[in-house]
Amino acid sequence: MKRSKSLKLALMGATILTMTACDNPDEVAAIFEDVDECAKYEGQDLDQCRQGWEEAKQEHIRTAPKYTSVADCQADFGEGQCEQAPQQTTSGGSVFMPMMMGYMMGSMLSGGGRSNVATQPLYRSADDPKTFRTGDNQKVSSKTGVQKVPSTVTSRPTTKTSTVRRGGFGTTAARTTSSTRSYGG
Template sequence: MKRNRLTRPATIGLIGLTAFTLAACQEEVLEVPMISSASECTTSIPGATPEECKAAIDQANAEHQATAPRYDAVAVCEEQHGAGNCVADNSSGGGSIFMPILMGYMMGSLMSKLGGGAAAGAANARSVPMYPGAGGGLQTADGSTKVAAGSGTAKVGPQAFKAQPTTLGKAPMSSATVRSTGGFGNSTTSGGRTSSGGGGFGG
């Protein structure tokens, strides 16, 4: 009896610790506005001002130029992003580097406009450029967050807004590089969340 009284508090403490650990591991889900163009911003996001939209889109466009996936051949790019979804990177000068087209924006800096679905402090999140995936849908620059192609909203994890490394001025990915990682985003998708949006971008 004495031993049972001594071990019972320890057992209760272990159960409490386990519950706390499981709760801490649950990923936060954020509801994010998705748009396909600058003109769609104020009409699609309740309460968004033209100034807020311009600032968010300018930031995402600058990030696109700095961090978009870059490949050494259009065929390699299209294998990862789909036929017709790649263009020459004009910033490279020689036209020998290719990148996926910018298909839309995940408006993290404006997610607070959605009200109750936004997390505290969400207004400080970055807005993110989104790219086509070969199998459909849209992905972040590293492929770790995937959403259905569509305007409206998507539910994503906080990792969707993590800073991306610059690819500007770096060696583009080759076919061998892509094979070594298993394809676009496959080396980083373990922390990703597949989410759904509305209809097709631009549709």
């Protein structure tokens, strides 16, 4: 009796783990530092590489973390890794964002055509410079090329409508919600 009860509990646990894994399946994504690297990768089309890069650049403006000072941005992304954003604060001051270090897009090598991966810019933080991250600070990969990534990083990143006042890329930074305005698009 105890043996069958243990077996049932083990099977129930395995079933739950299997179901959880199915809820968050991996997606096939193409991750590259630039168009040239993408075009050299077997199975990638130059036009798709260029289109992916352009889409990621547009997303970069919309979704990159925004900072009110270059020093705060560099504290999170490293010396020389930040640029001035096209947005300004409501008082006309500059806004800074990390430079785009690469991009992720769906891959034609995913089996059934383009995958469900949203084309988006990727960043590298000062404290983990080898790992690509999304604009929402989700770890993606430390490698380039076509690969499986967690489905949790493949959705379109959120639009950043606030600026970060000081340090802590992601959740530990203080934010000011009414200090930026966007021009166009």
